[in-house]
Amino acid sequence: MPDTTTLPAEAVVGRRVAFTYHRDLKKPGNALPGVITDIDTEQRAALRIRLDGSRSNLHVFPDYEGLQYLDQVGPVPDLPMGPFKPSSQHPGMDFEYDGVLVIEFEEGDMVAITDDLAKAEAAVATYLREQAGVDDETDIREALADLQPQYAVFVWQPEDSECAWLMNDADEGDGKALKVHYLPAA
Known part of the structure; x- marks a missing residue:
């Protein structure tokens, strides 16, 4: 059975986030904007985040140190088709x-x-x-x-x-x- 994850209140679909890859954590100014597109509480990497300009989701731990929850929440933008x-x-x-x-x-x-x-x-x-x-x-x-x-x-x-x-x-x-x-x- 997979580990379940407790989500912070900020972890909601449509929340804007700033994401920094692990390799860039020590480098200031490398956070990339994105949005939470889906949540799967049955997985430890429960958050699905799509960075702006990307066409695929990252699977991210809700407490990952390179994840910053921003104030804006809105609809998840459709992918260009x-x-x-x-x-x-x-x-x-x-x-x-x-x-x-x-x-x-x-x-x-x-x-x-x-x-x-x-x-x-x-x-x-x-x-x-x-x-x-x-x-x-x-x-x-x-x-x-x-x-x-x-x-x-x-x-x-x-x-x-x-x-x-x-x-x-x-x-x-x-x-x-x-x-x-x-x-x-x-």
């Missing part, structure tokens, strides 16, 4: 070169989010060198020859989905579509 414009602040989009995001998917295919072929080539080549460890320039040139321009829509998925977002093919006339350069897996 539907199409969005990707940025390096989004999960899984952590490589950017000269303003171009490059994303490698689990299957090994990649996408450079730009309508400019030259920028896509430079960003993908840099990704291949720096992130994928490709050091043979012939291999890089051959990969770049396979870059395909296409239109895509990036769509947020529900919080409990396997992926935070999906990239779907789109038509040029779709108002939410972005022109990208796609590199199929070898």
Whole structure:
């Protein structure tokens, strides 16, 4: 049977909090704002906290030293859903070169989010060198020859989905579509 937890009166769904990761406890000014989204009193880490700008919950002990309960209580904001414009602040989009995001998917295919072929080539080549460890320039040139321009829509998925977002093919006339350069897996 799991340990049950006694909650402080401030621990209510919708309460704004400031959360500091353990590694940052000794560093002032590193608290991140968030909100309590759920409470499970059957678990010691009873609080589910979603930091602002995040799409997933942290499981937190109600008495964790890096948790500060703030005065504001309100409704839990809905997660953004539907199409969005990707940025390096989004999960899984952590490589950017000269303003171009490059994303490698689990299957090994990649996408450079730009309508400019030259920028896509430079960003993908840099990704291949720096992130994928490709050091043979012939291999890089051959990969770049396979870059395909296409239109895509990036769509947020529900919080409990396997992926935070999906990239779907789109038509040029779709108002939410972005022109990208796609590199199929070898």
